Amino acid sequence: MGMPTVVPQQRFERETYLNKEYGIWSWLLTTDHKRIALLYLISITFFFFIGGFFALLIRLELLTPAGDLVQADTYNKLFTQHGMVMVFFFLIPSIPATLGNFLVPMMVGAKDLAFPRINLLSWYLYIIGGIIMLHCMLTGGVDTGWTFYVPFSSNFTNTKFVEAGIAIFIAGFSSILTGLNFVVTIHRMRAPGMTWSRLPLFIWAHYATSIIQLLGTPVVAITIVLVACERALHLGIFDPKLGGDPVLFQHLFWFYSHPAVYIMILPAMGVVTEIIPCFSRKRIFGYQFVALSSIAIAVFGFLVWAHHMFVAGISVYSALVFSFLSYAVALPSAIKVFNWTATLYKGSIRYDAPMLYAFGFLGLFTIGGLSGLFLAALGINVHVTDTYFVVAHFHYIMVGGAVMGYLGGMHFWWPKISGKLYPEGWARLAALIVFIGFNLTFFPQFVLGYLGMPRRYYDYSHMPEFQVLNVLSTAGATVLGVGYLLPMVYFLWSMRYGKPASDNPWNAAGLEWKTASPPPTFNFDEEPVVTWEAYNYDELDAPPQAQEVTVA
Template sequence: MAAIPLPGAEHENYLNKEYGIRSWLLTTDHKRIALLYLLSITFFFFIGGFFALLIRLELLTPAGDLVQADTYNKLFTMHGQVMVFFFLIPAVPAVLGNFLIPIMIGAKDLAFPRINLLSWYIFIIGGCFMLYTILTGGADTGWTFYTPLSTSFLDTHVVAAAVAIFIAGFSSILTGLNFIVTVHRMRAPGMTWSRLPLFVWANYATSIIQVLGTPVLAITLALVALERLFHFGIFDPQKGGDPLLFQHLFWFYSHPAVYIMILPGMGVVSEIVACFSRKRVFGYKFMALAVIAIAVFGFLVWAHHMFVAGISLYAALVFSLLSYLVAVPSAIKVFNWTATMYKGSISYTTPMLYAFGFIGLFTMGGLTGLFLAALGLDVHVTDTYFVIAHFHYIMVGGMVMAYIGGLHFWWPKISGRMYPESWGRLAALTIFIGFNLTFFPQFILGYLGMPRRYWQYSPEYQVLNVLSTAGSTILAVGYVLPMVYFLWSMRYGKVADENPWGAAGLEWMTASPPPTFNFDETPEVTWEAYNYGEAKEVPVER
C-alpha cells in the first residue's frame, strides 16, 4: 500500500494536528467528537456499574441490611437510567459510529459537523442534570417512570431525572439525523447501498429508530414533568387519566430502544466475524435486510411489556404474534454469522473472542425472549428476575460485548497503537465468565418467582443470589482491565500500521490514526464489501 507512513515517522493526523483544550471542545471533526463521547460514556458506564455492584451487594443476604429500602430503590433506578440513556444508547453509534461511518463510506465528515458537536454538548447538559439528580439524592421511580407512582406518590428528584433524559434524547435524535443524511448524501463515488459495510447498515437502521422513537419518549416525559409540576391529569387515574396510556407511550419508544442498543452491536460483530474469518459475510443482502426488518417490526411490538398490565386479551394476542415475527430476522443474523465462519480462516484475536461471546450470549438472550413472548408463560415470568436476566443477556452480553470488541478491533485505527493482545484475551475471558455467573442464576430465580426490584427477599432465593453477586465482582474486574491497558497502550503500545488486521473496508485504507479529512484523496469504490477473497491489497483508485 502506497500510503503507509514510515515506522516512527509521525504523519499529520486528527490527533496531532492541533493541541489544547480549545481544539477539542470546539472541534467539528467527527473523530474527535467520537473520542469526547468515548470519555463521557465511559464515565457514565462506571457510575452505572458502581450502582450495579451496590445492588448486588445488598442482595447478598435476604434481609435488607446494607442500604435502606429507599436507597436501594434509588440505586436500581439510577443504574437503569444511567446505563440505558447515558451509556448503552450512545455507546456504539456515538462513539464507533461517529468515528467510522464517514470513513467507511469515504466521506470527509458527517453531513452536519456542527450539529454533531452540538449533540455532544446536549448530551453533556443532559448528563449534568443526571449527575445533579444523583448528587442531590436521586429519583426512585424505576427507569420506567410508571405513573401514577412517578407523578403523584414520590417526592424525590423525578423531574430532574426526566429532564436529564429528555435532553439526552435530543442528542440521540441529532446523532440519528446526522447519520441518516450522511449515509444518503455523503457516500463516495461507487459506494452504492449494496456495497455499504453492515456496520453502516446497522447504524442506519438504528438512526431510523432514534429519529422516530425518541421524540415520543420526550413528549411522554414532558407530560410526566407537567403532571408533577402543575398537576395536569393526563396519566392520573384520580382525575380520570389512564396510567396505561403512559405505558403505551413509554414502551412505544422504550421497546424500539432495545434495538437502538443491539443493532449497532450486530453491525460491529458482522465486521469482526468477517475480518477474522477472512470471508465475505454470508448472505450480505439478508443481513442488511434483517436489520431494516428489525427496525421496522421493532416499532410494532411494544405492548408485549404489558401482557399483565390490563390490556385487552386480543391486543395481547396481536402483540405476541408480532413479537415472534421480529424474532425471525434476529435468528437470521445468528445463522449467518455462524455460516460466515464455515470454511473460513479463523484467528482467535481479542475482538473475535468478543464476537464469539456476543453470538453465544445474544443467542441465549434471544431464545429466552421466545419464553417471554409466549403469552401464557409471560404471565408467570414477567416482572421477575427472568426478565432481568433476559435483557442483560441482550444488552450486556450482547451490546457491551460488541462495544468492547469493537473498541479493540478499531483501537489501532483510533489511537494508532496496538493494545496488548494477551491482556485483551484474558479480559475477554474474565468478562465472559463473570457475566454468565452473574446473570445465569437470575433465570432460575425468575422462574422460581423472585420479583424484580426487591430490596429484601425470601431466604430460599439466597444461594442463587450469592452466585450472582460473586459473578458481578468478576465482571467488574473484567471491565476495569481494558480501561487500564487501553490507557497504557496509548503511550506504550506497539505502533499500528494502517491495516494491522489485513481487513477490508475503507477505514483500513487510510492512515492510523486517520488524517483530519480522513483521506488524502476521495476514494472511488469499485469493489464489493468484504472483498477478502480478492487481492489482499486493494488499491485506492485515483
C-alpha cells in the first residue's frame, strides 16, 4: 500500500462515502451500496430486537410450568412472530444485505453493485414488507407458526395470515433482488486480474447464497400466494375437503425453507473463512475445496427438504432417499470445518474479538450440524420430531452459526465500515457473554427435547420435571440478551469516540483493505489490478512490517 500511516487530520478532511453528502435524503435516495448496507444494518437490527423481544417473552412464559404469563393464543402468536421476524426480516437479509452489500463490490474491485437502483429498491421492498409485518403484529398478529402449514393457515386460523403472507412475499422479493445483484456483480464487475480462483471465499459463499435466493425464494413466494388466495378468495388447492393435499404445501414450502437455512449459514461461513486466515496469518487450507463446497452446499441443500416431513405422511421410499441425501449435505459442510481447522493448524493465532466469534461459530456450527444428522436419521427423527431437540438444533445453526458469523463479521469489518476502532476489551467480553449465554440457553433444550418436551407448548404443568432445564434456558436467554446489546452500545459509542482506524488494522488480505477506511464513494481511488492470490498472508508477513497493528 502506498500510504502507510495516515494522519488523523487528513483523514478527517478526506471525502468518504459517509461524509460526501449529508441529510436524510442523501441516505434515503442513495444508490451507494455502502450506504444501502448501513440502511439495511439499521433496519435488521431493529427487527432483530423485535424478534428478540418475542423470544424473551417466550422464555419468560416457560420459566414456570404453568401457563401463567400469557394466554395460549398469545403464546402461539409469540412464537409465530418470533420465527417470522427472525427468519424473514433478520436472518435472511442479515449478512448478505449488510456485510455482503458493503463488501461484495469492494472485494471484487468494483465501484458498486451492477444494479445500484435495484439495490435501493430491494431495501425499500424490505422496509415495505417490514412495515406490513409490524402493522400485522400490532393489530393482532398471526398464530400459524412461522411455517404456516395448511389447512390451518388457509382455512382455520382467525388471525391475520394474509397480511403476514404479503409482508413475507414482499420481503422475499427484496431477497431475490439482492441475490440477483450479487450474481451479476460477481460475474460482470470483477476488477482486471480478479479471476474466479482469486476471489475471496466470502464471494464464493455469497455466490452460492445468491443461487439459493434466486431459485428457492420464488417457490415459497408462489406458495404464499396460493395459500393467501385459498384463504382470501376461497380457491381450493391444498384443501383436503376438495381432495387437495396439505402435504403438497409442505413440499413447496420446504423446497425453499430448507435451503433458506443455507441462505443464513453460507454467508456466515464466508465471514469465518475471511477471519480465520487473517488471525492465523496463514493461507486458507484447500481454497478450491472451500469454494466448491459452498456451491455443493447450495445444490445439495435443494435435495434434502423432505426431511422436515418424515412424519407428515410422505412415502417411505421417498423418506429413505431424503434421509440419505440429508447425510450427503453434511459432506461439504464437513469439508469446510476440516479446512478451517487445518488452516488454524500451526498458525500464529491471535484472539481478537472477530476470531473469538469465529471460534464460537466453529464449535456451535459443528454441534448444530451434527445434531442435524441425528434428525436426518429416520428413527431418531420420528422420536424427536416437534420436540425441543429440533428447536435446539436449528438455533445452534441459525443463532450459534449465522448470528455468530454475523457478529464476527461486524467486528472484523467495523473499522472499514465506520473508520473507527471498536473497544477490543469490551468486544472480547461480549463475545464471551454471547457464547456462554447461547450455550446456556440452547444446550438444555437438546436435553429437554430428547426427554420429550414438545415445542410450541406454553404450559408444561403435567411435566414439571422439565422446569429446571427451562429455568437454565431462560437464564441463558437473559445472558444472551446482554451479549447482544453490548456490541450495539459500543459500536454506536465507537462511531463518536472510537480511535480512528487505519486502512488495514488487521493487516488482512483482500481488496477491501487496500482502500481507505471508510472507503471513498466509488471504493477505490484508481481501479485495482489484482496480481496476487487470495489470502496471501505469507507474502503480507514476509517483509518486516513497519506498521504496528494496534488495537485498543
